[in-house]
Amino acid sequence: MPFKEQTAEVIDALDDLPPILKKDLDRNLCTCNEVLRRDIIHAIANGATTVEEVKIETYATMGIGCCTQDVERLIESLCPPENKMPD
Numbered sequence: 259m260p261f262k263e264q265t266a267e268v269i270d271a272l273d274d275l276p277p278i279l280k281k282d283l284d285r286n287l288c289t290c291n292e293v294l295r296r297d298i299i300h301a302i303a304n305g306a307t308t309v310e311e312v313k314i315e316t317y318a319t320m321g322i323g324c325c326t327q328d329v330e331r332l333i334e335s336l337c338p339p340e341n342k343m344p345d
């Protein structure tokens with residue numbers, strides 16, 4: 259997807275996030291696999307509703323799993339409960 263479209267989707271998704279989760283978009287949320295917070299938000303904005311789906315899209319959480327809770331927080335903030343798939 260072109261960067262401009264990806265950026266627009268991320269900006270739309272950011273409207274739903276509390277300020278603490280909007281910080282440092284261009285820093286790694288998953289340091290084990292060097293996955294940017296922006297890329298994880300983009301995956302969720304494009305339909306990933308579980309940690310497993312984010313993992314498949316981005317490789318986040320595939321290190322020792324230390325970022326799993328952060329990914330869960332983003333999913334909870336961005337996905338309305340009716341759109342969530344069971345883990």
Ligand code: FES
Pocket residue numbers: 287288289290291318319320321322323324325326
């Ligand atoms: S920081 Fe993502 S698995 Fe460790």
